[in-house]
Amino acid sequence: MATEKPSWWKTDFGPPKYDLFLPEVVKKNYGKWAYHEVIRPGVIKRVAESGDTVYTIRFGTPRLISIYTIRELCDIADKYCDGHLRWTSRHNVELITTDESKIDDIIKEVQETTGFPCGGTWDAPHAKYGLSNIIHTQGWVHCHTPAIDASGIVKAIMDELYEYFTEMKLPALCRISLACCANMCGAVHASDISIVGIHRTPPLVDDDAVRRMCELPTTAASCPNAAIKVKAKEKTLEVDGEKCMFCGNCYTMCPGMPLFDPENDGAAVLVAGKVSGARHDPELSKVVVPWIPNEPPRWPTLVSTIKKIFLAWANNAKKHERMIEFIERIGWERFFELADLEFSWHLIDDFRVPPFAYASYRVGTNFRW
Amino acid sequence: MSETPLLDQVPDGPWPSFVREIRKTAEGMEKAKAEGKDVKMPGCAKGLLKQLEISYKDKKTHWKHGGIVSVVGYGGGVIGRYSDLGEEIPEVHHFHTIRVNQPAGWFYTTKALRQLCDAWEKWGSGLTNMHGSTGDFVYLGTKSEHLQPLFEEMMQMDPPFDIGGSGSDLRTPSACMGPALCEFACYDTLDLCYDLTMEYQNELHRPMWPYKFKFKLSGCPNDCVAAKARSDFAIIGTWKDDIQIDQEAVKEYAKWMDIENEVVKLCPTGAITWDGNELKIDNKNCVRCMHCINKMPKALKPGKERGATVCIGAKAPCVEGAIIGWVAIPFIPADKLKERVKEIVEPLWEWWDDEGKFRERVGEFLWRKGMGEFLRVIGQDADVRMIKHPRTNPFMYFEKSELRPSKVVEEHTKRGMKFKTLEREEEEE
Numbered sequence: 067m068a069t070e071k072p073s074w075w076k077t078d079f080g081p082p083k084y085d086l087f088l089p090e091v092v093k094k095n096y097g098k099w100a101y102h103e104v105i106r107p108g109v110i111k112r113v114a115e116s117g118d119t120v121y122t123i124r125f126g127t128p129r130l131i132s133i134y135t136i137r138e139l140c141d142i143a144d145k146y147c148d149g150h151l152r153w154t155s156r157h158n159v160e161l162i163t164t165d166e167s168k169i170d171d172i173i174k175e176v177q178e179t180t181g182f183p184c185g186g187t188w189d190a191p192h193a194k195y196g197l198s199n200i201i202h203t204q205g206w207v208h209c210h211t212p213a214i215d216a217s218g219i220v221k222a223i224m225d226e227l228y229e230y231f232t233e234m235k236l237p238a239l240c241r242i243s244l245a246c247c248a249n250m251c252g253a254v255h256a257s258d259i260s261i262v263g264i265h266r267t268p269p270l271v272d273d274d275a276v277r278r279m280c281e282l283p284t285t286a287a288s289c290p291n292a293a294i295k296v297k298a299k300e301k302t303l304e305v306d307g308e309k310c311m312f313c314g315n316c317y318t319m320c321p322g323m324p325l326f327d328p329e330n331d332g333a334a335v336l337v338a339g340k341v342s343g344a345r346h347d348p349e350l351s352k353v354v355v356p357w358i359p360n361e362p363p364r365w366p367t368l369v370s371t372i373k374k375i376f377l378a379w380a381n382n383a384k385k386h387e388r389m390i391e392f393i394e395r396i397g398w399e400r401f402f403e404l405a406d407l408e409f410s411w412h413l414i415d416d417f418r419v420p421p422f423a424y425a426s427y428r429v430g431t432n433f434r435w
Numbered sequence: 436m437s438e439t440p441l442l443d444q445v446p447d448g449p450w451p452s453f454v455r456e457i458r459k460t461a462e463g464m465e466k467a468k469a470e471g472k473d474v475k476m477p478g479c480a481k482g483l484l485k486q487l488e489i490s491y492k493d494k495k496t497h498w499k500h501g502g503i504v505s506v507v508g509y510g511g512g513v514i515g516r517y518s519d520l521g522e523e524i525p526e527v528h529h530f531h532t533i534r535v536n537q538p539a540g541w542f543y544t545t546k547a548l549r550q551l552c553d554a555w556e557k558w559g560s561g562l563t564n565m566h567g568s569t570g571d572f573v574y575l576g577t578k579s580e581h582l583q584p585l586f587e588e589m590m591q592m593d594p595p596f597d598i599g600g601s602g603s604d605l606r607t608p609s610a611c612m613g614p615a616l617c618e619f620a621c622y623d624t625l626d627l628c629y630d631l632t633m634e635y636q637n638e639l640h641r642p643m644w645p646y647k648f649k650f651k652l653s654g655c656p657n658d659c660v661a662a663k664a665r666s667d668f669a670i671i672g673t674w675k676d677d678i679q680i681d682q683e684a685v686k687e688y689a690k691w692m693d694i695e696n697e698v699v700k701l702c703p704t705g706a707i708t709w710d711g712n713e714l715k716i717d718n719k720n721c722v723r724c725m726h727c728i729n730k731m732p733k734a735l736k737p738g739k740e741r742g743a744t745v746c747i748g749a750k751a752p753c754v755e756g757a758i759i760g761w762v763a764i765p766f767i768p769a770d771k772l773k774e775r776v777k778e779i780v781e782p783l784w785e786w787w788d789d790e791g792k793f794r795e796r797v798g799e800f801l802w803r804k805g806m807g808e809f810l811r812v813i814g815q816d817a818d819v820r821m822i823k824h825p826r827t828n829p830f831m832y833f834e835k836s837e838l839r840p841s842k843v844v845e846e847h848t849k850r851g852m853k854f855k856t857l858e859r860e861e862e863e864e
C-alpha cells in the first residue's frame with residue numbers, strides 16, 4: 067500500500083500555540099497584570115501595570131453544547147470582542163473586552179441567544195462568593211460504566227442553586243462536582259460537595275461474552291479485592307460476592323462483567339474536599355450519604371439532600387470558611403445535625419485495614435456533644 | 436404525545452439545559468441538510484435523544500464497551516462507543532468521541548472555533564463537550580469511517596488542530612490561564628504546557644505505558660485546574676522570598692476591610708500582624724497559602740524569586756484509594772522548569788514503564804516502591820518539605836555503605852543472603 071501522502075499530511079503537530087489565540091491586549095500585557103476586581107457577578111476587571119484594562123464576562127454552560135450554540139457565541143465575540151473568547155476549567159465560557167460600555171450588551175445578547183447565565187465569580191476582598199459551575203462527566207450521554215446520569219443531575223441541582231451562581235452571596239468558595247462512577251473522571255475526590263455514582267451489586271458474569279471478548283487472567287488481576295477466580299475448565303470467570311466492592315474495574319477490562327442494576331445503582335454524596343492551599347491544606351472528600359436512588363428526570367431526593375448540605379454550610383459558615391474548615395470548627399457530630407443527615411455504619415471506613423483506614427479513626431477522647 | 440416525555444421535563448428551571456442543546460443540534464443539522472450542505476449524520480443528535488429517553492426510563496446506560504478505534508498512526512485520542520440499541524436507533528449505533536487537543540488556557544479565536552464547528556457539522560453529530568475534564572475539546576459522537584477524513588480536515592485547518600490523549604498514554608496536558616490574565620502566576624503556565632505537549636507528542640499519541648499519566652499546570656497554589664488532585668505530575672507555581680507589600684494599598688483596603696479578622700486571624704500560621712498602619716509578614720513562617728494575597732490583590736504579590744513545586748501521584752480512588760499529590764520537588768526556579776521537569780519525568784517514566792504493574796498509576800507505583808527509591812531514580816535529595824511528619828515506625832532500609840563492617844555482615848555475604856540494604860547498593864554500582 068504505497069499510497070503517496072498529500073502535501074498537507076502531518077501527524078504529531080500538537081495543538082495550536084496559545085499565543086495565536088490571545089487578544090491583543092492580553093499579548094501586550096502578558097505576565098504584567100497588576101490586580102483584578104470583580105465589579106459585579108460574572109464580570110472581572112483586570113488591570114495591567116501599563117494601565118490597560120480588560121473585562122472578562124463569565125457565563126455558565128451545560129458543558130454539552132451544540133455547534134450552533136458555539137457559532138452564536140462566535141457571532142457575539144465577533145461583534146463585541148474582536149473575535150476572542152475562552153473557556154474556563156469549570157465548563158464556563160468567558161467573553162473578553164476592553165470596552166466597559168459593551169458589557170451590558172454582551173450579557174444581554176448571550177442570555178437572549180444561548181440562555182447562558184452570567185455569574186460564577188467570587189470576590190475574595192469583599193468576602194462575597196458566587197457558586198461556579200458543577201464539573202461533571204458523561205453519564206448516560208456517552209459512557210458505558212455509569213451508575214448515574216451526569217448532565218441531568220447537574221441540571222436539576224443548578225436549577226435549584228441558580229441564584230448562588232448569578233449572585234455572590236456565599237461566605238466562601240464552594241466547589242461542587244459530579245462523577246458518574248467510581249473511576250471519577252471529574253475532580254470529585256477533592257471538592258466541597260461531590261456526587262459519585264456507585265453500584266451496589268456484583269458483576270453478573272456473562273459467560274458467553276467473557277469467552278468471546280476477555281482475557282481471563284488480566285480481568286481477574288484487575289480486581290483490587292482479588293474477588294475474581296478464573297474457571298479454567300469452563301473458560302470463564304467467577305466472582306466471590308463476599309469480596310466484591312462493586313468498583314467496576316473488571317467491567318472496564320471485560321465487557322462480560324456488567325454490574326448494572328437500575329434499582330440499586332445510585333449516588334453517594336461526599337463533602338469537605340478542597341484543592342487550593344488557601345488557609346487549609348488540600349483535602350480529600352469524605353462520604354456523608356451512602357446511597358440515593360436514581361430518580362430521573364429530576365432526581366428530587368438527591369437534589370434536596372445536596373441543597374440541605376449546601377445550606378447548612380452557607381447559613382452557618384464564617385467568612386472565607388470552606389466546607390472542611392467549617393466542619394473542623396464545628397465538628398462532624400454537629401455537621402450531621404445541622405445538615406440533617408443520618409450517620410450510619412456505612413460511613414466508617416472498612417475498605418482497607420490499617421494503615422489506610424486507621425488514619426481516619428479518631429484517637430483519644432476529644433469530642434463534642 | 437411527545438416521543439421524549441421524560442427528557443421534556445429536564446429543561447424546567449433556569450439553568451441552561453443539555454437537552455435543549457441536543458434538540459437545537461438535531462434541528463440545525465436537519466436544516467443544514469435540507470439546505471444542501473454536506474452533512475453525513477443529520478439524524479445523529481435526534482438518535483441520541485431517543486436513546487437518552489430510554490436510559491431515563493430504564494435508569495441505566497445503553498452504551499456498550501468501546502472497541503479500539505483510532506486514526507492512522509495514532510493509538511489514542513478516540514473513545515470508541517457503540518449503542519446496545521443499534522438496531523432500534525441506527526443513528527447512534529456508532530457514537531465515538533474524539534479528544535481534540537485544546538489550546539493552552541482554553542483561549543480561542545472565533546475563526547478557529549468556526550472551523551471546528553464546520554468540520555463537525557459535516558462529519559459528526561454536531562454535539563461537543565466544552566470541555567472534557569482532562570481539558571480537551573471533545574467532539575461527541577461519530578462513526579468509525581468518519582474518523583480519518585475528519586482528522587485529515589483538522590490537519591488542514593488554519594491553524595491545524597491535533598488529537599489529544601486517551602488510554603495508557605500521556606494525557607493532554609492542561610494549564611490555568613496564568614500570565615495571560617492573572618497577576619498571581621509565578622511561572623508561565625501556558626508556555627510550559629505547550630512546550631511539554633510538543634516535546635511529548637509521541638507519548639501523547641501512542642499508548643505505551645502501564646496506565647495513563649497526566650500533567651496539569653497551575654500558576655500558583657490556588658490551583659485553578661485542580662492539578663494537586665487530578666494529575667500524576669502537578670506543577671504548582673510558588674515563590675521562595677518575601678511577599679511583596681504595597682503599604683499604601685493596604686491602607687486603602689483598611690478603609691473598608693476588616694484586616695484583623697479577615698486576613699490576620701485567617702493566616703494559617705499566624706504570620707501576619709497589622710497595627711492599623713503597617714502590615715508585617717513574618718515570611719519565615721509563611722506557608723504561601725495565598726489567602727492574604729487573594730484578599731488584597733492590589734496590595735500583596737507573591738515574591739520575586741519565583742518557580743514551582745512538583746506534586747506527584749494524584750489520582751481518583753480506583754484502585755488503591757484516592758490520592759492528593761504529595762511534594763516530590765519542593766522548588767524549581769521558573770527559568771529552569773522546562774529543563775528540570777524533563778530531567779525528572781523521563782527517568783520516572785522509564786522506571787514505571789519497566790517495573791509498574793498493568794493499570795498501576797504512578798502514585799500507587801511509588802507507594803509500592805517507596806519514596807527513597809523514587810528520589811534515587813530522579814536524582815533528587817530528600818527534603819523535609821516532602822512530609823507532614825517523619826515516619827512513626829523504625830523499619831528502615833539503609834545503604835550498604837552505611838552499615839559498619841562486621842562479622843555478621845561478612846557471614847551474611849558469605850551465605851549469599853540478600854536483603855534490601857545490600858541490594859540497594861548493588862543496583863547503584
Ligand code: HEM
Pocket residue numbers: 202203204208209210249250251252253318514516532564566567568569570665666750751753754
Ligand atoms: C480507573 C480510572 C478511570 C477509568 C477506568 C476511566 C475510564 C473512562 C472512560 C471509559 C471514559 C469514556 C467516557 C465516554 O464514553 O466518553 C472516560 C472519560 C474521561 N475520563 Fe476517565 N476514567 C478514569 C479516571 C479518570 C480520571 C481520574 C480523570 C481525570 C482526572 C479522567 C478523565 C476523563 C475525561 C476528561 C474523560 C472524557 C469525558 C469527560 O470529560 O467526562 N478519567 N474515562
Ligand code: HEM
Pocket residue numbers: 102154155156157158186190198199201239241253341342344612616617618619657658659660661729
Ligand atoms: C486572580 C485571582 C484568580 C484568578 C484570575 C482565577 C481564575 C480562575 C478561573 C478563570 C477559573 C475557572 C473558573 C470557573 O470556571 O468558574 C478558576 C477556577 C478555580 N479557581 Fe481560581 N482564580 C483566582 C483566584 C482563585 C482563588 C482566590 C482561589 C481559591 C481560594 C482559586 C481557586 C480556584 C479553584 C479551586 C478553581 C476550580 C478548579 C476546578 O475545580 O476546576 N482561584 N480560577
Ligand code: SF4
Pocket residue numbers: 203204205209210211212213245246247248249250251252
Ligand atoms: S466517571 Fe465513570 S461513568 Fe463517568 S465518564 Fe468517567 S468512566 Fe464513565
Ligand code: SF4
Pocket residue numbers: 268269288289290291292293294305309310311312313314315316317325
Ligand atoms: S466490581 Fe470491582 S471488586 Fe467487584 S469483582 Fe469487579 S473488580 Fe472486583
Ligand code: SF4
Pocket residue numbers: 611612613617618619620621653654655656657658659660
Ligand atoms: S492557579 Fe493561580 S495563577 Fe493560575 S489562574 Fe489560578 S490564581 Fe491565577
Ligand code: SF4
Pocket residue numbers: 345701702703704705706707716720721722723724725726727728
Ligand atoms: S500567604 Fe498564607 S501563610 Fe503566607 S502570610 Fe499570607 S495568609 Fe499567611
